[in-house]
Amino acid sequence: MSNDIRERWRELVRGSMCHADAPADTDYWCPELETIPRERIREIQSAKIALAYRYLWECSPFYRAKFERAGLSADSVRGVADLAKVPVTRREEWLEDQERNPPWGTFSPLRQEDWTDRGWMLFTTSGTTAAQPRVFRHTRFDRDLWSWLGARALYAMGVRNGDIAINCFGYGTSVAFWGLHYALNLMGVPVVSGGGANTERRAFFIHNYRPTVLLCTPSYALYLGRAMQDAGYSPQESSIRLIVAAGEPGSCIPSTKQRIEELWHARLHDDFGCTEVAMSPLGYTCGYQVKQTDHPVDVHLMEDAYVPEVLHPDTLVPVAEGESGVLVVSNLFSESQPILRYMMGDWISVTSEPCPCGRTHARAIGGLKGRNDELIKIRGLMFFPAVIEDSVRRLVEVGDEFKVEIRRVDDMDRIKLTVEPSSQIPKGSYAPPQQRIARALKGALGIDVEVELVPYGSLPRTTFKAKRLFDLREAPF
Ligand SMILES: [Zn+2]
Structure with missing residues (x-):
């Protein structure tokens, strides 16, 4: 040796x-x-x-x-x-x-x-x-x-x-x-x-x-x-x-x-x-x-x-x-x-x-x-972005892309989810799913989530690693 x-x-x-x-x-x-x-x-x-x-x-x-x-x-x-x-x-x-x-x-x-x-x-x-x-x-x-x-x-x-x-x-x-x-x-x-x-x-x-x-x-x-x-x-x-x-x-x-x-x-x-x-x-x-x-x-x-x-x-x-x-x-x-x-x-x-x-x-x-640095802390709850991803993607009417924004409004932390309809479902063939998504997320996260539905193709497409969560609470403006 x-x-x-x-x-x-x-x-x-x-x-x-x-x-x-x-x-x-x-x-x-x-x-x-x-x-x-x-x-x-x-x-x-x-x-x-x-x-x-x-x-x-x-x-x-x-x-x-x-x-x-x-x-x-x-x-x-x-x-x-x-x-x-x-x-x-x-x-x-x-x-x-x-x-x-x-x-x-x-x-x-x-x-x-x-x-x-x-x-x-x-x-x-x-x-x-x-x-x-x-x-x-x-x-x-x-x-x-x-x-x-x-x-x-x-x-x-x-x-x-x-x-x-x-x-x-x-x-x-x-x-x-x-x-x-x-x-x-x-x-x-x-x-x-x-x-x-x-x-x-x-x-x-x-x-x-x-x-x-x-x-x-x-x-x-x-x-x-x-x-x-x-x-x-x-x-x-x-x-x-x-x-x-x-x-x-x-x-x-x-x-x-x-x-x-x-x-x-x-x-x-x-x-x-x-x-x-x-x-x-x-x-x-x-x-x-x-x-x-x-x-x-x-x-x-x-x-x-x-x-x-x-x-x-x-x-x-x-x-x-x-x-x-x-x-x-x-x-x-x-x-x-x-x-x-x-x-x-x-x-x-x-x-x-x-x-x-x-x-x-x-x-x-x-x-x-x-x-550890991705852990979301909101109103005393803690969860990872993966929990949101899992809830969103369980819904077949919703597309693959989504965006989550967390803001502080009137001293209250609020969470907003933006989704698109699935490209696989013909336009107009189903009722807007916002309420169903909001219910699903409340069940998964334990808090109210505002849901916005935007037209298919509106959200940025991810070609490498995704950035879908935007915590805007510490923004300087
Ligand atoms: Zn094994």
Whole structure:
């Protein structure tokens, strides 16, 4: 074994890559990792945590300082049981680090020579309004891990050699497109890139080149399907049999899932992660979960590659299994970002009960519920935007797009929903549904909601991630 901590880390991670090039059998890519007893998962996590901590201690000035401030020493973390000693990292800390130490910051253990010798790609966070985005460098070693982990997740969803994929995430500096792209490469699944094309071109690609797997956000799956209908193609009769959705919680919102699956006559799967800590799928759905209709879809967590923790948002103490809290994640495979305890901030509850698919890895019950900073607080009630989305999309007379505005009028918080009629129902064939929608929302949220119906096509169409909620209470005017 090498004395160099970087090489020791790479050796340990590389050694965990069973079936690096092809699946082991017809059900699981890595049965040794996906169906193992939970005690064994914990052992794997412990070995990786201990070395990741040491790697950060020696090679990341940001983490060395953070660990020392917490009173930790070089060998304070020897396994999962010690993880709670490590302080949580929040995104603001990385922002400050990159601003103080441009252009990369000091949180990554990667040196300039590693980047120029083995560098693969630069990624950035999406959706930021800051002039300077947060940037992340990854190596070819990382690329191989993303590919293998992504392939395992896609295989669990049912993607197989013989499929053809169309990838509609942007060919840019965001992690989603590239992680899926290289995973599909490893699986021997050809990729039609929809990344640089407009919707009309993508509809044409699907009609003519007959891909079987569609990769995009849930909002875009709806938009693309409707656009195909408008262009005279039938998404239902298209070659698409499986949709891998990422970037939004829609796959686990029952009525959105039902709409997308009916529109495409295809199974909808969920794939979630985040740029900072979970670049390959942290969460993925199995064939069993997406087919059952008893409860919202549970999402498996890739526990040999990550340690997901569910913490109370204020005390940061772990909650009991099955209870809700915020998601904090440690990465167990990256050469560039083996980050411990990053605050993803999504609300989640987890079960380790066995899944009928045979995988022993824990599941996020009903997927991610929403980010902590998206939680809507109104008149003493708290709910996530997904609750509104689920209620709206249960109503067949209502279109896919909607807008929610929250305002303070006369010291009272008021919520207004704007919807369109469904494009599938002929004009004038039903009574305006405002009252029915208002009743449904009052039942779901517990408060009165003003409903406005606008003509079909009035609301903005979502082509990537949706922005449908506007909380105008803190507006300066
Ligand atoms: Zn399962």
